[in-house]
Amino acid sequence: MSWLIKGARPLGGPASDILIEGTQIVEVTESGRSVLDIGAPDEVSVIDAEGLIALPGLVALHTHLREPGREDAETVETGTRAAALGGYTAVHAMANTEPVADTAGVVEQVWRLGQQAGYCDVRPVGAVTVGLGGRQLAELGAMADSAASVRVFSDDGFCVADPLLMRRALEYVKAFDGVIAQHAQEPRLTEGAQLNEGEVASRLGLAGWPAAAEEAIIARDCLLAAHVGSALHVCHVSTAGSVEIIRWAKSKGWQVTAEVTPHHLLLTDDLAQGYDPVFKVNPPLRTRADVAALRAGLADGTIDCVATDHAPHPVEAKETEWAAAANGMTGLETALRVVQLAMVDTGLLDWAGVADRMSARPAAIGRLTGHGQPIAPGCPANLTLYDPHKPPEKVDPATHASKSRNSPFAGMALPGRVHATFLRGVPTVLDGKVTR
Ligand SMILES: [Zn+2]
Numbered sequence: 001m002s003w004l005i006k007g008a009r010p011l012g013g014p015a016s017d018i019l020i021e022g023t024q025i026v027e028v029t030e031s032g033r034s035v036l037d038i039g040a041p042d043e044v045s046v047i048d049a050e051g052l053i054a055l056p057g058l059v060a061l062h063t064h065l066r067e068p069g070r071e072d073a074e075t076v077e078t079g080t081r082a083a084a085l086g087g088y089t090a091v092h093a094m095a096n097t098e099p100v101a102d103t104a105g106v107v108e109q110v111w112r113l114g115q116q117a118g119y120c121d122v123r124p125v126g127a128v129t130v131g132l133g134g135r136q137l138a139e140l141g142a143m144a145d146s147a148a149s150v151r152v153f154s155d156d157g158f159c160v161a162d163p164l165l166m167r168r169a170l171e172y173v174k175a176f177d178g179v180i181a182q183h184a185q186e187p188r189l190t191e192g193a194q195l196n197e198g199e200v201a202s203r204l205g206l207a208g209w210p211a212a213a214e215e216a217i218i219a220r221d222c223l224l225a226a227h228v229g230s231a232l233h234v235c236h237v238s239t240a241g242s243v244e245i246i247r248w249a250k251s252k253g254w255q256v257t258a259e260v261t262p263h264h265l266l267l268t269d270d271l272a273q274g275y276d277p278v279f280k281v282n283p284p285l286r287t288r289a290d291v292a293a294l295r296a297g298l299a300d301g302t303i304d305c306v307a308t309d310h311a312p313h314p315v316e317a318k319e320t321e322w323a324a325a326a327n328g329m330t331g332l333e334t335a336l337r338v339v340q341l342a343m344v345d346t347g348l349l350d351w352a353g354v355a356d357r358m359s360a361r362p363a364a365i366g367r368l369t370g371h372g373q374p375i376a377p378g379c380p381a382n383l384t385l386y387d388p389h390k391p392p393e394k395v396d397p398a399t400h401a402s403k404s405r406n407s408p409f410a411g412m413a414l415p416g417r418v419h420a421t422f423l424r425g426v427p428t429v430l431d432g433k434v435t436r
Contacts, residue, residue: 069098
């Protein structure tokens with residue numbers, strides 16, 4: 001099967017025609033010099049992509065697909081369908097499933113479910129410690145050697161708080177070029193924490209989650225990663241101080257990378273004032289100053305990538321009183337639109353920058369081959385066509401493919417629309433709808 005995408009703008013550059021044959025991009029030619037003129041096959045489906053931006057298929061470094069165990073919230077199939085609709089061609093699935101993905105058996109199960117669903121490449125993240133218990137290293141080598149070829153390990157949801165265990169994990173994954181993705185949260189400083197420690201939490205009478213609890217762990221782990229010469233990835237950076245620490249670690253040449261979520265790029269703790277738990281997340285929404293620092297850090301490359309931390313929850317887990325509600329927000333279907341609003345429309349990042357922060361860099365951090373590559377002949381045809389000119393439209397989670405509805409952007413007008421997603425030359429999404 002061949003596809004001719006006519007008039008799309010790769011990374012926001014000049015309008016071009018992109019010819020896909022089989023699983024690969026075979027021609028990219030500036031419009032006016034049509035690839036058809038230089039010999040395209042007869043059997044070709046044409047997409048009129050005038051005005052659309054072509055990006056390499058997005059890579060999600062941090063999602064919770066909930067299977068096995070919490071299929072009431074999400075399955076690999078529904079989560080990857082949501083991802084494809086958001087423009088993603090690869091997703092990493094976090095280990096906090098039931099059972100926990102801490103053995104070769106469970107990570108292979110998740111990997112196979114991804115293959116069966118067929119919407120995205122699914123790369124399981126392995127747990128760092130047995131049962132996410134923080135006491136004993138999991139079988140990191142066995143997960144790396146498994147069919148799932150795990151390279152990213154994380155106890156996300158929990159922090160690997162024990163510094164000696166963190167050191168051992170960093171040392172262990174060096175053998176196979178792995179990376180430890182840390183959920184940075186000093187547990188003693190955040191017992192019972194409900195919201196960013198500050199003015200809003202005080203006014204609402206909610207227990208505070210201090211920025212220092214994140215920053216202390218990030219600083220410690222940067223030092224450990226440098227000491228043992230291993231790779232640290234910092235999950236969902238949420239404070240201005242964290243950005244400063246990571247900037248310092250990078251200036252030393254240490255192997256430290258970091259991600260920020262769409263919600264931390266756009267939302268603040270002010271939203272908690274109505275006590276609506278849809279805004280409850282871990283780490284919590286922070287202040288305006290933090291949002292500005294996160295945007296600046298993403299723009300200058302201190303923060304490597306945008307990762308959704310897509311965290312679906314069933315209605316009963318979220319529609320309850322604030323203190324009892326689960327942490328987490330869905331995000332796969334809105335991420336690119338939020339990034340347009342927060343980063344592109346503000347002039348902080350161009351589309352080449354978006355491709356770097358949402359595809360190339362997360363693919364490199366996740367040790368993924370075949371994703372995050374240029375839109376160029378000889379590269380796998382993993383790409384996304386995005387319409388940035390679609391007027392802002394209110395987000396309605398009821399229309400989402402995710403099994404869960406806990407989007408903090410519900411009712412907010414976001415610009416843009418994902419028009420199509422191709423996974424190795426096969427459209428998973430066309431005209432904004434899944435193809436099957
Ligand atoms: Zn986390």
